[in-house]
Amino acid sequence: MAQCTIFWDENFSGNAYVINNSIPDFRNMSGEFPGQNWNDETSSIKVASGTWRFFADINYQGASKDLGPGEYRSTTSVGIVDNTISSVQLISG
Ligand SMILES: [Ca+2]
Numbered sequence: 001m002a003q004c005t006i007f008w009d010e011n012f013s014g015n016a017y018v019i020n021n022s023i024p025d026f027r028n029m030s031g032e033f034p035g036q037n038w039n040d041e042t043s044s045i046k047v048a049s050g051t052w053r054f055f056a057d058i059n060y061q062g063a064s065k066d067l068g069p070g071e072y073r074s075t076t077s078v079g080i081v082d083n084t085i086s087s088v089q090l091i092s093g
């Protein structure tokens with residue numbers, strides 16, 4: 001199963017949220033923290049498996065970036081403006 005984890009702060013710190021499938025709107029997360037608002041908060045990402053497309057706007061709109069397995073200590077280091085991610089789509093895996 002594809003999985004990635006997003007973090008509130010850089011260097012994998014702050015709140016963490018495990019993602020197992022596409023999420024079209026980060027304003028209203030489900031799962032462990034129902035209703036938690038992650039819109040425009042993500043600052044670092046770990047991708048355990050799969051390829052994920054991160055979008056600046058909800059419903060898979062706006063600027064996007066594909067990330068495969070790896071540890072990304074800051075979104076800015078991979079060309080994603082800090083605190084902008086609003087949706088994510090599982091591309092493969
Ligand atoms: Ca943040």
Ligand SMILES: [Ca+2]
Pocket residue numbers: 039040055056057058083084085086
């Ligand atoms: Ca956004």
